[in-house]
Amino acid sequence: MQDLSPASQTRLVAIPRLAAGGRWRVEAMRSLSEPCFLWFTKGQGRITLQGETRGYTAHNAIFIPPGIMHGFEAGPQVFGTAIFFGRNSGVTLPKQPLHLRIREVHAQQELNVLLDAIGREMEADTPAHDRATLHYLGLLGVWLERQAKKSEADLPKPDATRRLVARYTILLERDFRSGMGVADFAAALGVTPTHLTRCCNAACGRSASALLQDRRLFEARKLLAETRIPVGRIAESLGFNSAAYFTRAFQHLTGKSPTAFRRAP
Known part of the structure; x- marks a missing residue:
């Protein structure tokens, strides 16, 4: 047992x-x-x-x-x-x-x-x-x-920029599979995409779209490496419009197709 x-x-x-x-x-x-x-x-x-x-x-x-x-x-x-x-x-x-x-x-x-x-x-x-x-x-x-x-006195107090980015990451974590783009997340947060990206760059040196892309890419790699779920179903589960678009995006970012990544040791 x-x-x-x-x-x-x-x-x-x-x-x-x-x-x-x-x-x-x-x-x-x-x-x-x-x-x-x-x-x-x-x-x-x-x-x-x-x-x-x-x-x-x-x-x-x-x-x-x-x-x-x-x-x-x-x-x-x-x-x-x-x-x-x-x-x-x-x-x-x-x-x-x-x-x-x-x-x-x-x-x-x-x-x-x-x-x-x-x-x-x-x-x-x-x-x-x-x-x-x-x-x-x-x-x-x-x-x-x-x-x-x-350490309370040493810990930085989050300003408006960092509070917004923290809220973005919470929403992103919840909805990154939905197919929502940065504009959708920004609207949900009540700010413009430009302002959201500016705040993300200030807080972590990366754009709002880069954070979203990185989160989706991690999930794609994990599913490819640890499951036998077909590529098309993975693409659908991550909010991509088609398996072909997912494959192009994955290969552009990793240098390998999803199938080649899955087969790699």
Whole structure:
């Protein structure tokens, strides 16, 4: 019988492994159906959360609630740990995304000890190891809450531009399969397409259409790589008018046809 306990749904993964099968798996815009925690211990890059791009370095902690659109660079020099909590972990976690720069050595060590304990209990076959895993995950939730409180003064207050872009990413995540274009999203937000694109460029250095395109492209790649759904049905599910138009757009952006991408190792 499959183990569906909350602890069994938790996964602890080395960050370099997340990009196995292609860096698009972490760099393209997408969201998850479960909470995710990233702890970078080496390297640097950029991460986009809800349409805002910021740099990250070693000792940066990122918390991403379910449904939050995001993507981050994962170059060969980037190391760290990712925790995926599962859809129904029962752990008390923040409601909003966090990007914390952990400067205190004591706080860094405390987190490393917690992550080691979580990994050890997940791999153990001793009695109550699943319950111990959940308790350690709960302590990680407490650590996040305390560090967020300490960092309140350092966290940038979102201005009107970033609030608009965050709202756009929420709508985009909900409706990117509908065939809506940037003009439709802008109308739903009560702004012009030009203003929306200007705000996206200011917040993350990318246009509103680039974010939409990237989100659709990630989903297309994921469906091609992980399912046997016919190309025509994938195109239809992502709001493309025809399979031919989807194929041309996919090949233009990736250099491969959908069929060639699916067949690639």
